[in-house]
Amino acid sequence: MTKQRAAILKVMAENDGHFTAEEIFTKTKAVYPGIVRATIYNNLNALAQENQIRRICQSGQPDRFDRNPIPHEHIICTQCGEVVDVWIKDFKHKLQKELHLDVDDYELVIHCKCEKCKESIA
């Protein structure tokens, strides 16, 4: 646990959401000015591999990182583009039952209008 990694984790813990490496870089640089992009990427990769954070990928966009390591699902709003958490109860278990497979991990991204956008039009 280096100072840099601690700073990255603190930034992610304080700001709720789904960050790009660039956003984490900017925010971490504010508290740790010497830090460099490669360090951000190294740490994010390591943290994702250790399942301390989760990676979300969208084609045409930089990866995002979710500070919440517990498997869950995501909505990407078709209107505002934001990534929103959703939780489907026992999803992994349901998948295993349905497919008769030993699921190691999964990613489910749903494209629909998010709650905020639905309300804002009403």
Next chain:
Amino acid sequence: MTKQRAAILKVMAENDGHFTAEEIFTKTKAVYPGIVRATIYNNLNALAQENQIRRICQSGQPDRFDRNPIPHEHIICTQCGEVVDVWIKDFKHKLQKELHLDVDDYELVIHCKCEKCKESIA
């Protein structure tokens, strides 16, 4: 429908699987030597937008394109890395019921050992 697009679609129809733009470029170039990468990308983007093909994204890897436009699910093998189709009956409908949402589209990628790899160890 240009000659180039027809060639791309033919290549995708003849070879079953999940291709990268580069693979499609190489295979299409064999039958249509003048073709250029930008044309491949333009057409794949257009086809994906029209839902004639589907795009699969994996972080750290180039996008893949699935010639099968009907929504379905994917396994990425934790051993060989191949992308394999799976079909979960009424998945979209189940999602909508579970989440009380109007799902426009979704992507489900499952990480586990594929059938081929499971057998090959036995």
Next chain:
DNA sequence: CAAATTATTTAGAATGATTATAATAAATTT
């Protein structure tokens, strides 16, 4: 605790997928 080893960070260049631009060619409309 000092020395040695190992892992991490930095700085900067490199890579690789994808897109942008401008010019040409093809397709479609009038």
Next chain:
DNA sequence: AAATTTATTATAATCATTCTAAATAATTTG
């Protein structure tokens, strides 16, 4: 067939991410 739109080509550019080598920091060992 001329005019307009759309797609393709050639090439350069972009952007996210990784690589390399050197420097620094952290950890382990004597």
